[in-house]
Amino acid sequence: MRKDSEHPFRQFENDPGRHALVELFVREHCGKIKDLLRDCVPLAKGSFGNILGIRGKAATALGLALKEYPRKYESVIAPFAEQQRLSVNIPSAPRIWGSDQADGKDYVIMDEIPGVNLWALPQLQELPRAARLRIFLDALGIVDQYRKAGKRHNDITPSNLGVDATGDMRSFDPDFMSDLHQSDTDRFENKSVGSPAYMAPEAVINLPAGRGPHSDSFSMGATLIAAITGEILPKLLGENGVNDYFFYMLNTEKMQREIDVMLHEIIKDPVLLKVLLRLLHTDPAQRTVEPELRSELESGAADHRTMRYILDDYSPAYRTAVQQWEERMGMAGEQEGFMRTWLRRTAISCEKLIEFFKGLRNV
Known part of the structure; x- marks a missing residue:
C-alpha cells in the first residue's frame, strides 16, 4: 500500500x-x-x-x-x-x-487483526519520539475506553496490546475483564489471575478484594515501561521472583521511592516521564493523567497514518504481518x-x- x-x-x-x-x-x-x-x-x-x-x-x-x-x-x-x-x-x-x-x-x-503486539515491536526508545508519544496517547485512550464501558481489563500486558495495519493501538484478550468496581473476590472466587509482573500493588495488598477501578492504569504503566526498556517492572526494581515481588509490593512507600528513582534514571523525555510517574503511582488516587498532560502528548504525537509508515520502516515484524494480511485478502x-x-x-x-x-x- x-x-x-x-x-x-x-x-x-x-x-x-x-x-x-x-x-x-x-x-x-x-x-x-x-x-x-x-x-x-x-x-x-x-x-x-x-x-x-x-x-x-x-x-x-x-x-x-x-x-x-x-x-x-x-x-x-x-x-x-x-x-x-x-x-x-x-x-x-x-x-x-x-x-x-x-x-x-x-x-x-x-x-x-493484522499487526503485532508491543513485544514484537522494537523497544519504544528506538522509535522516533512522535511514535512513542502516539503509543502513550493511545494507551491512555484504551484505559479510558474500558472505564467508559464500566469495565476493567485486568490483564494489560505488552502481549495484550498491539498496533494494527492502520497504525491504531488495539487491546486483546479481555478474558479476565470485570465490572469497574467489582472485587476480585466476587469476580474470580479467590483465584489468582492475571500477569503478576504487571499487577498493581492493591491487587496484592487488598487480598482477597484485589484490584480496584484504577488498577488498569498501573498495569498500563508497567506495560509501557516494559515496551520502552524490554524489561519487566519487577526486574527494573531489582526483584526477580514472583513471590519476592509480591512481598516487595506490600511496602508501598519503599516501592514508590524506587519507582521514582528508576523512572528518572531511565526516562529522559519529560512528557513521558510525567505520564509514567502518574500511572505507576502506588496510590490509586494519584494515577489520573490530567488533560494538560494529554495535550502535551497529542501536540507531538504522530497521526495514525504517519504511525503506520514509521512502523513499516522500523519494524520488520509489523511490515511482514500487514503484508501477509494484504496478500491473503488479495489486495496487495x-x-x-x-x-x-x-x-x-x-x-x-x-x-x-x-x-x-x-x-x-x-x-
Whole structure:
C-alpha cells in the first residue's frame, strides 16, 4: 500500500456489508466448529490457548479468527456473551461474533487483526519520539475506553496490546475483564489471575478484594515501561521472583521511592516521564493523567497514518504481518475500490445474503 494513502483495513473491519456476511457465516457454522478447525492455522498464543486464523475460501475473505479456551478455565473467563457486547462498545477490542464448543474446549469467533503486539515491536526508545508519544496517547485512550464501558481489563500486558495495519493501538484478550468496581473476590472466587509482573500493588495488598477501578492504569504503566526498556517492572526494581515481588509490593512507600528513582534514571523525555510517574503511582488516587498532560502528548504525537509508515520502516515484524494480511485478502498494491473488489472475491453468494436479510426481517 502507498504510505500516503489510508490503509483499507479499518473500512474493511467496519463495513456493514461485511458484518452481514460474517453473521451469516457464523450462523451457518454454529455447532460445526470442527469443520472450521480443519482449515485453521496458528496465529498467536493467548492467555489460555492458541488464536487460530480461519482459512478456506469464504473464511479467509471474511478475515476471521478462532480463540480457544480449555474448559478447565471456565470459572475465571468472562462470559462470552459479555465479551461480545464489550467488543461492540470498545473500539480497540477485536469484534467477537459468536462462540461454540468442541472436544472439551470453548471457542470464540472473532476478527483477525493484522499487526503485532508491543513485544514484537522494537523497544519504544528506538522509535522516533512522535511514535512513542502516539503509543502513550493511545494507551491512555484504551484505559479510558474500558472505564467508559464500566469495565476493567485486568490483564494489560505488552502481549495484550498491539498496533494494527492502520497504525491504531488495539487491546486483546479481555478474558479476565470485570465490572469497574467489582472485587476480585466476587469476580474470580479467590483465584489468582492475571500477569503478576504487571499487577498493581492493591491487587496484592487488598487480598482477597484485589484490584480496584484504577488498577488498569498501573498495569498500563508497567506495560509501557516494559515496551520502552524490554524489561519487566519487577526486574527494573531489582526483584526477580514472583513471590519476592509480591512481598516487595506490600511496602508501598519503599516501592514508590524506587519507582521514582528508576523512572528518572531511565526516562529522559519529560512528557513521558510525567505520564509514567502518574500511572505507576502506588496510590490509586494519584494515577489520573490530567488533560494538560494529554495535550502535551497529542501536540507531538504522530497521526495514525504517519504511525503506520514509521512502523513499516522500523519494524520488520509489523511490515511482514500487514503484508501477509494484504496478500491473503488479495489486495496487495490496490488503492481504490477495495470493498467492491473484496465483495466479488467472497465465496458467499448474493442469494445467501438475500436469504439472510429475509431471515432478519422475520425475526
